[in-house]
Amino acid sequence: MVFYVQSTGKRTEIGLGSFTDVPLSVAREKAAEQRQILKAGLNPLHEKRKLRNEQKLKAAKAMSFADCARAYVEANRSGWSNSKHAQQWSNTLEQYAFPIFGDSPVAEVDTALVSKCLQQIWNSKNETASRLRGRIESVLDWATVHQFREGENPARWRGHLDKLFPKPSKVQKVEHHAALPYVEISSFIMSLHQQVGFAAKCLEFTILTAARTGESIGATWDEIDLAAKVWNVPAIRMKAKKPHRVPLSLQALALLSEMESLRINDYVFSGTKKGLSNMAMLQLLKRMNRNNITPHGFRSTFRDWAAETTSYPNEVVEMALAHVIQNQAEAAYRRGDLFDKRANLMQDWADFAYQNQSKDVDAELRKGSLAERLNGLDNSFFRRGPR
Known part of the structure; x- marks a missing residue:
């Protein structure tokens, strides 16, 4: 069942549900709601999309960074050749990122939070910090694709964090494996x-x-x-x-x-x-x-x-x-x-x-x-x- 809307000379259909699932009385109530929206001078289709976006935003706020990180690890576990790789991912994020913004909504993770996380080990454990930054970036990219957040990735390096932190090559001291002459x-x-x-x-x-x-x-x-x-x-x-x-x-x-x-x-x-x-x-x-x-x-x-x-x-x-x-x-x-x-x-x-x-x-x-x-x-x- 559909409700037809005529706007700017264009006819649009708004679904009210399948007649096998939605009783006729309920469909009539939904149609009446659409007419009320029209009387208010609004476009029912736009309002429907707005409601959907609000629901997505609500779901995003309920999805913390830690939730996204765990979901990312599980989604990629089968593609990692080394079973220990997933454990290393989880351990790094749990040790350094989760205490700072693990419980925060992933949509609210910004440059300030990422910087605070990296600052604690950037100079003392730079190789670990570099891996941590890359892992945070991957999790936030995953969250963006799944529409849990919007905008630029605050963990990206080039043109962003590289302006706040010295290059790893300037910080890292190359430590060769101790070798026998x-x-x-x-x-x-x-x-x-x-x-x-x-x-x-x-x-x-x-x-x-x-x-x-x-x-x-x-x-x-x-x-x-x-x-x-x-x-x-x-x-x-x-x-x-x-x-x-x-x-x-x-x-x-x-x-x-x-x-x-x-x-x-x-x-x-x-x-x-x-x-x-x-x-x-x-x-x-x-x-x-x-x-x-x-x-x-x-x-x-x-x-x-x-x-x-x-x-x-x-x-x-x-x-x-x-x-x-x-x-x-x-x-x-x-x-x-x-x-x-x-x-x-x-x-x-x-x-x-x-x-x-x-x-x-x-x-x-x-x-x-x-x-x-x-x-x-x-x-x-x-x-x-x-x-």
Whole structure:
């Protein structure tokens, strides 16, 4: 059922409801209300839209920033590859933003509130503050799209907050991961061989492959191809979200052969039913009284060794580290992954790291075919170290 309105020569229909849902008596009451609006010199259609907007505004005022933040996290949870990402989002907002304007209507969050939130940590924890600003901006954008607020985003950086706060690059102090000098890598490997447990094996594999700790901890057996001497890391587990082939040195293959004999689940370095924790290797270094270095720092050790002692081109080393090519023009023309050259690089790195190991071990590693080496040697050999 509809009510027809004639205004400025144009006829407009206003719905009164379906005849199956709205009784005729109710429809007549609604029509009478529309006539009263017309008699008052108003446009019923405009008044209907005005009422709808008022209802939206009322709903917006009932929707707090904290409500929107939680809704945003839930809406995006399935799209985040790392399950911890959602928790990090929530923790940052709950710790810094919610105490200041979490209970405020999201429509009322303005530049003053956002600035007050960021000022508490902008200079002392700038990296966290930068992430916090971006997360607040995303939540407010989500609220705008859902019509819970209007206007410019008060958390936007360019042309707005950049006029109130110094650039992150001016505040942040670059803190490099504590790294071992490359000249000490061989003696460290010998000390590592005195340690027991899956964390020690995982750290050794991390060093041999120059991988990120998350990549080695999460390594599964379906990623390992012993025959092809390659570790295929899927895109979902890589920082750049691109698949990465890691050439395996003889030393890495021997270590993997030992781990295969101890296999209890799909993880290469399991230790438990779920695999190693992110803190396992860091705790190992503490037990070794090496608080001055970090697992991730061995990537810097590898980088320094390659730059100072070898003639491998920079692009080969950077690809071994799975770094993103910053030059877009170069990236557009780069097609291959330089696998063969990287295989030589990683073997040279492993040889350097094991240079002070037993001569007998080195000879055993190098003789015979891959199948003979992996199948013919017992596990006591793979626990390499001075005999």
